Amino acid sequence: MNQLSQEANNGLNAVGVQKIRTMIEGFDDISHGGLPVGRTTLVSGTSGTGKTLLAVQFLYNGITYFDEPGVFVTFEEAPADVIKNAFSFGWDLQKLVDEGKLFILDASPDPEGQDVVGNFDLSALIERIQYAIRKYKAKRVSIDSVTAVFQQYDAASVVRREIFRLVARLKQVGATTIMTTERIDEYGSVARFGVEEFVSDNVAIVRNVLEGERRRRTIEILKLRGTTHMKGEYPFTITNYGINIFPLGAMRLTQRSSNVRVSSGVKTLDEMCGGGFFKDSIILATGATGTGKTLLVSKFLQESCIRGERSMLFAYEESRAQLSRNAYSWGIDFEDLEQKGLLKILCAYPESAGLEDHLQIIKSEIAEFKPARIAIDSLSALARGVSNNAFRQFVIGVTGFAKQEEITGFFTNTTDQFMGSHSITDSHISTITDTILMLQYVEIRGEMSRAINVFKMRGSWHDKGIREYTISEHGADIKDSFRNFERIISGSPTRISVDEKSELSRIVRAVQREEE
DSSP, X not given: OOHHHHHHHHHHTSSSOOEEOOOOBTHHHHTTSSEETTOEEEEEEOTTSSHHHHHHHHHHHHXXXXXXOEEEEESSSOHHHHHHHHHTTTOOHHHHHHTTSEEEEEOOOOTTOOOOOSOOOOHHHHHHHHHHHHHHTOSEEEEEOTHHXXXXXXXXXXXXXXXXXXXXXXXXXXXXXXXXXXXXXXXXXXSGGGGGGTSOSEEEEEEEEEETTEEEEEEEEEEETTSOOOOSEEEEEEETXXXXXXXXXXXXXXSOOOOXXXXXXXXXXXXXXXXXXXXXXXXXXXXXXXSSHHHHHHHHHHHHHHTTOOEEEEESSSOHHHHHHHHXXXXXXXXXXXXXXXXXXXXXXXXXXXXXXXXHHHHHHHHHHOOSEEEEEOHHHHTTTSOHHHHHHHHHHHHHHHHHTTOEEEEEEEOSOSBSOOOSGGGSOTTXXXXXXXXXXXXXXXXXXXXXXXXXXXXXXXXXXXXXXXXXXXXXXXXXEOTTEEOTTTTSOEEOOOOHHHHHHHHHHHHHHHHO
């Protein structure tokens, strides 16, 4: 028995199903360790969902990470096109071919369109694939795509039989295989021509769905026979380095919560929060436009820079010039902080990319710059034109990554309601954040005033009062609570008639309790 068959038997005879790591970012998390060894996995999706890319990356990672040779069988593209497309991701397949680590088997259709005469038979191709596996000692095989075979020949039942023979032979020689196939609808049958009936050990579906005004890529593992995997759809994006899946359900927040306090940059706000924000916590400032959320963000970032720590601002509503001009009016020089390398500002239109792409950019920039604090202004801008589920997954991805990297995050959320109370839960992010600051407009004595209160602060005492909040050339100025008013949250408070003698007695009793 040759070495390849011996190793295959060793893997197949082991207790339980062994898995081979794909090293595709996030895939090994949602598959609980990778693809089952010695079996074929069907990857199905509509045109443009990333099937071929996944198949190529599976082979490339096997060679570069584990020195496991691979065979790529192409039924659609010419080998030259496969090599050219892969090079755009930095993968030099030609070099691997020259080194004998990769073999590309060309089974693409004849450009002359020659008719097939007689019975359809894949025997010759199966023998070529098996010969290549043995010659190169290949552990991994990718076949792209079997749908092209069905499109070339009319006898679908005969083609299915031949595909079944191919899969059986691949299993016999112990090759771990990805086989791609087309499907018609994003949420219809698994594949065209009933391929899934024969390649049913493992099935993964990739989608590229139009949600609102933007497309959203997801991957779902339908089944991995004999082993566990995560259920449901998981967002992914295609970067310069290939496929990147965000396994949000696999995130484990194992870091310890910090009891260290950090300043917000506003002394009175620190006092309202019991001494400042917790390090590594997530703070959300929510309110109507113009209530001073961006000012709090600016003070938060400036405080970090004053301490010699790096900070990052991801802005999705204002340009760099607008942000710098506004900050300068409050005595904060963003340009100077950037020149010193303490601050990095990235501005982008929310519609310029999908949420998964924005998440990937945020993670990459954080990994490169290594800030102690980050701010996103604002989350509500990113929520435009996407589903609630997609937005919530994005927020989970950002907050989870920030906590994993032990970064303090400050996010803003702009509400639609100009005055009066607004629902925090409508934004679908209240449960994910540690601290919530509510900012709003209120009408006092016929004039508009701003109000701020600490709505929630996890794990800490905080001031319950609703305080007046003004903005001047010196920045934020938080004053005392609105005394003798009720229904502040509604936006139209009413004055309470107070007996002066009773009020004086209450103050004296409070002072006496503090002295005791």
